Amino acid sequence: MPEAAERAESAAPNAVFEKGADLATLRLTGSWRLASLARIAAQLEALQWPEKFAVDGSGVTEIDSAGALALLTQVDAHSRSPPQLTGFQANELRIVEQVRGRLEAARAPTRHHQERTLEMLGRRTIEVALSVVGDINFLGATVVGLGRSVIHP
Structure with a gap:
C-alpha cells in the first residue's frame, strides 16, 4: 500500500515557478485531470505570477480539458500575451491547444432566447x-x- 500512496502523490498535479536569468518558468508535474481540479485551482491561485514566463509541461503525465482550462484561465489572467508552451507530450499539447482555441467561446455569455x-x-x-x-x-x-x-x- 505505501507504493500506491507514493504513486498517487507523484501523480498529484503540481505547479511551481522557477526563476531563470531572463524568464521564469512555470513547471507543471503530475496528472492534471478533473479529479484533481480543486487542488489544481488552489495551487495556481497561490502562485506569485511574474510578468513574463513560459510554461513547461515536461513533467505532466496526463491532462484533460478541465485541467487545461484551469491552467489557461490562470495563465491568461496573469499574462499579457500567451506564454510559450514547452515540454508537453504531443497528445497533452494538442489538448491544451484545443482548449486554448475555445477559451474565448467558453468565456462568452450564453444567449438565451426570450x-x-x-x-x-x-x-x-x-x-x-x-x-x-x-x-x-x-x-x-x-x-x-x-x-x-x-x-x-
Whole structure:
C-alpha cells in the first residue's frame, strides 16, 4: 500500500515557478485531470505570477480539458500575451491547444432566447389544440369500443 500512496502523490498535479536569468518558468508535474481540479485551482491561485514566463509541461503525465482550462484561465489572467508552451507530450499539447482555441467561446455569455408574448401565446394555443384533438380521438375510440362491446358482447 505505501507504493500506491507514493504513486498517487507523484501523480498529484503540481505547479511551481522557477526563476531563470531572463524568464521564469512555470513547471507543471503530475496528472492534471478533473479529479484533481480543486487542488489544481488552489495551487495556481497561490502562485506569485511574474510578468513574463513560459510554461513547461515536461513533467505532466496526463491532462484533460478541465485541467487545461484551469491552467489557461490562470495563465491568461496573469499574462499579457500567451506564454510559450514547452515540454508537453504531443497528445497533452494538442489538448491544451484545443482548449486554448475555445477559451474565448467558453468565456462568452450564453444567449438565451426570450420568447415574446405573442409567440408564446401562439405556441401554447397550438399545444392545447393538439392536446384537445388527442383527447377527442381517445374519446371517440372509447365510444366506438364500448359500442362494439354492447353490440357484440
